[in-house]
Amino acid sequence: MKEQLEEIIKQVYNKKNRNLFTFLTSAGISSESGIPTYRGIDGIWIKGTKFHKPEEFGTFKYFKENPEEVWQYSLFRKKMFENASPNESHKQIVEIENLLNDKFHLITQNIDNLHRRTGSKRIYEIHGNNREIKCSNGCKGIQFLPEEIKGKEIDEDLTEKEIELLKCKECGAWMRPNILWFDEYYDEKTNKKFSSLKIAKNSGILFIVGTSGATNLPMAIAETTLKYGGTIVDINTEDNLFTELIKDKKNKIIIRETSTNTLKIINEIIKNIC
Incomplete structure (x- = not known):
């Protein structure tokens, strides 16, 4: 595995075109920080939570009908994210970014801010993030979640002041988390x-870390990388939809080890090349 990685990393590093090193990450990379995945064996998608299941609340339709309940759960997750610490995988990715500079891009499905807290800068959050809010009625503009609104326990209600802060100043409608829900479509603004598909087109290597490929933009990113001759490196502990996509392709490496161990090897190879 190390020899394969070394060969392709050297090739891409020395290319003039389509020479980007792109990392696509999702919930699996944050699991060592204590944040549950969605679709893994112990994931939220499988087990649900005490009061909620993602298939029930993870839609714009459900938010319109139950805004306080969805905000209560969102603020519970906010507290979970804030109490989590970046793990070694996040740190390895930052080190790789600092080595590669403008040859590096990070595309993440995570909304937990752990990549940013670790120091990643060249980052594209394709499922949005929990730092920001926007009007559920479509008023323009994305804002930061007010600092007065803190993370909550799962059964802790919103206060009157919090409800006031979560109403749009323009139209009075509820503000909503700036994240992608299951009944919504990807766009460029959020x-x-x-941008991420353009990066994929110019990627010599796409490292897929801790994601199953169950949503369509990450799959399109992988398909675009393959279409333009890039190599897919699938770093996951389980087979997934990306595995199915690349199983008959020549330009692929499938690694069934933890992200931390594999990223350390990638980091070491890049250090020796730079």
Whole structure:
């Protein structure tokens, strides 16, 4: 595995075109920080939570009908994210970014801010993030979640002041988290759809870390990388939809080890090349 990685990394590093090193990450990379994945064996998608299941609340339709309940859960997750610490995989990716500079891009499905907290800068959050809010009625503009609104326990209600702060100043409608829900479509403003596909087109290597490929933009990113001759490196502990996509392709490496161990090897190879 190391020899394969070394060979392709050297090739891409020395290319003039389509020479980007792109990392596509999702919930699996944050699991070592104590944040549950969605679709893994112990994921939220499988087990649900005490009061909620993602298939029930993870839609714009459900938010319109139950805004306080969805905000209560969103603020519970906010507290979970804030109590989590970046793990070694996040740190390895930052080190790789600092080595590669403008040859590096990070595309993440995570909304937990752990990549940013670790120091990643060249980052595209294609599922949005939990730092920001926007009007559910479509008023323009994305804002930061007010600092007065803190993370909550799962059964802790919103206060009157919090409800006031979560209403749009323009039209009075509820503000909503600036994230992608299951009944919504990717766009450029919130989800960097076209930017991420352009990066994929110019990627010599796409490292897929801790994601199953169950949503369509990450799959399109992988398909675009393959279409333009890039190599897919699938770093996951389980087979997934990306595995199915690349199983008959020549330009692929499938690694069934933890992200931390594999990223350390990638980091070491790049250090020796730079």
